[in-house]
Amino acid sequence: MSNNALANEIQKRRTFAIISHPDAGKTTITEKVLLFGRALQKAGTVKGKKSGQHAKSDWMEMEKERGISVTTSVMQFPYSDHLVNLLDTPGHEDFSEDTYRTLTAVDSCLMVIDAAKGVEDRTRKLMEVTRLRDTPIITFMNKLDRDIRDPMELLDEVETELNMMCAPITWPIGSGKGFKGVYHLYRDEIILYQSGQGHTIQDVRTVKGLDNPELDDAVGDELASTLRDELELVRGASNEFDKELFLEGELTPVFFGTALGNFGVDHMLDGLVDWAPAPKSRETEDGKIEASAPQFSGFVFKIQANMDPKHRDRVAFCRIVSGKYEKGMKMRHSRIGKDIRIADALTFLAGDRALLEEAYAGDIIGLHNHGTIRIGDTFTSGENFKFTGIPNFAPELFKRIRLRDPLKQKQLLKGLIQLSEEGAVQVFRPLANNDLIVGAVGVLQFDVVVARLKAEYNVDALYEHISVNTARWVYSDDERKLDEFRRKAEQNLALDGGDNLTYIAPTMVNLQLAQERYPDIQFTKTREH
Ligand code: GDP
Numbered sequence: 001m002s003n004n005a006l007a008n009e010i011q012k013r014r015t016f017a018i019i020s021h022p023d024a025g026k027t028t029i030t031e032k033v034l035l036f037g038r039a040l041q042k043a044g045t046v047k048g049k050k051s052g053q054h055a056k057s058d059w060m061e062m063e064k065e066r067g068i069s070v071t072t073s074v075m076q077f078p079y080s081d082h083l084v085n086l087l088d089t090p091g092h093e094d095f096s097e098d099t100y101r102t103l104t105a106v107d108s109c110l111m112v113i114d115a116a117k118g119v120e121d122r123t124r125k126l127m128e129v130t131r132l133r134d135t136p137i138i139t140f141m142n143k144l145d146r147d148i149r150d151p152m153e154l155l156d157e158v159e160t161e162l163n164m165m166c167a168p169i170t171w172p173i174g175s176g177k178g179f180k181g182v183y184h185l186y187r188d189e190i191i192l193y194q195s196g197q198g199h200t201i202q203d204v205r206t207v208k209g210l211d212n213p214e215l216d217d218a219v220g221d222e223l224a225s226t227l228r229d230e231l232e233l234v235r236g237a238s239n240e241f242d243k244e245l246f247l248e249g250e251l252t253p254v255f256f257g258t259a260l261g262n263f264g265v266d267h268m269l270d271g272l273v274d275w276a277p278a279p280k281s282r283e284t285e286d287g288k289i290e291a292s293a294p295q296f297s298g299f300v301f302k303i304q305a306n307m308d309p310k311h312r313d314r315v316a317f318c319r320i321v322s323g324k325y326e327k328g329m330k331m332r333h334s335r336i337g338k339d340i341r342i343a344d345a346l347t348f349l350a351g352d353r354a355l356l357e358e359a360y361a362g363d364i365i366g367l368h369n370h371g372t373i374r375i376g377d378t379f380t381s382g383e384n385f386k387f388t389g390i391p392n393f394a395p396e397l398f399k400r401i402r403l404r405d406p407l408k409q410k411q412l413l414k415g416l417i418q419l420s421e422e423g424a425v426q427v428f429r430p431l432a433n434n435d436l437i438v439g440a441v442g443v444l445q446f447d448v449v450v451a452r453l454k455a456e457y458n459v460d461a462l463y464e465h466i467s468v469n470t471a472r473w474v475y476s477d478d479e480r481k482l483d484e485f486r487r488k489a490e491q492n493l494a495l496d497g498g499d500n501l502t503y504i505a506p507t508m509v510n511l512q513l514a515q516e517r518y519p520d521i522q523f524t525k526t527r528e529h
Contacts, residue, residue: 253374420497
């Protein structure tokens with residue numbers, strides 16, 4: 001393949017995820033985006049209608065939810081001469097490690113805000129995560145067919161609460177029952193909204209120019225003059241779009257619309273393909289790998305079990321960082337230093353799992369995993385190296401896990417270790433006793449683990465309270481000091497699922513004292529895989 005053709009493939013790709021608070025409209029936007037991708041004939045089939053909230057311990061319900069949302073957890077679709085990869089982040093209200101790691105695999109994000117509510121909790125938390133890598137953010141203010149808050153106030157809120165400049169690209173004309181459409185500031189064009197067209201791609205009715213008298217006919221004199229006044233203000237008070245600042249994650253272009261009414265989603269997609277970055281470089285232990293590097297490379301950011309309940313398989317999601325995947329190619333599994341031949345990677349064309357002939361930087365491929373692949377693993381062709389930046393987080397919640405049937409201890413341990421390799425949960429084995437401690441970042445993880453242990457490993461486990469407050473991974477360059485620490489602090493030390501030494505602290509005070517007492521030991525809150 002010529003360098004030019006490879007560069008072309010990379011340039012036309014956009015890989016992004018949606019961040020939002022539950023109910024802001026992520027699922028609905030996903031449906032409409034796929035509709036534009038012509039991937040679905042009729043939007044509305046991405047996810048089964050929510051059957052109430054997640055019944056916390058109802059595994060079947062979760063499975064059903066997963067079964068459907070999982071096949072769509074990576075979606076590829078064409079849009080306007082580009083190829084877009086949309087990575088779904090888990091829909092639970094729990095903040096999960098999975099979500100975080102998915103955000104390491106994208107190059108930009110769409111932030112969806114319910115315009116009646118403004119910036120909400122979950123969005124705040126996810127934005128902190130995108131900030132770590134200065135991911136460019138596009139904003140969609142949703143639900144304009146409802147009575148919303150003052151648009152200027154919404155922009156202010158994003159600016160002050162999320163510390164990001166806003167550049168409105170479109171501006172709403174009315175809202176709720178009186179929502180008439182938007183004015184596109186850069187096309188100097190009014191795009192009119194028709195209600196009741198949510199399931200189709202609407203015929204676009206436009207009026208060229210803000211001063212065009214047709215505007216008054218289309219939306220009424222009052223709204224037209226309000227719009228003209230408002231825009232003077234908006235132009236004076238808000239930022240102009242600046243691509244550099246956007247790419248640095250400092251400024252977000254803002255679009256207004258209604259996902260349910262399928263209005264404005266295409267304006268956002270136009271922005272995405274025009275401005276969002278093509279596949280970006282990633283850090284390795286020895287420097288950056290550019291997307292344009294000729295050799296194939298990628299990293300695993302997620303492992304998903306039960307993609308197909310009939311086959312009970314586990315699929316590792318690998319983000320291609322550089323080069324080209326070809327069916328049957330040999331790649332090197334960097335951690336274990338072995339070459340493997342991949343004949344059956346999966347692609348995710350809008351919901352379908354299909355066998356893949358080729359894929360490029362920015363794409364996600366699914367590798368069948370029989371227990372040899374872990375989160376954070378690197379695959380390369382040619383030179384061997386390891387990508388960095390796919391962390392584990394010190395859990396904040398802990399429980400002791402115990403069997404109802406004590407004969408199955410081995411099964412239990414095997415299950416827990418595999419689940420920890422998948423990133424579903426973390427497991428700690430104290431050096432000083434035979435306890436098994438499960439650690440999680442979100443509370444839902446506990447229920448998932450017990451349900452999966454039962455379904456996949458046939459073990460019946462239950463939790464008991466344990467007074468653990470926090471955990472830290474511990475390291476030292478000084479072997480002697482580490483040995484001494486290991487002896488003296490044995491009561492508080494454990495091995496995690498990957499045999500890494502961990503300090504288990506009953507209280508924060510205990511942790512502080514330990515840190516003061518052992519200055520040569522490093523205590524860390526995140527661990528690189
Ligand atoms: P998610 O939890 O972020 O995936 O949100 P959903 O897409 O499931 O949307 C939550 C609810 O808001 C659903 O009842 C949607 O039908 C509704 N919704 C989504 N977008 C809009 C919109 O633009 N207008 C109105 N009125 N409702 C919307």
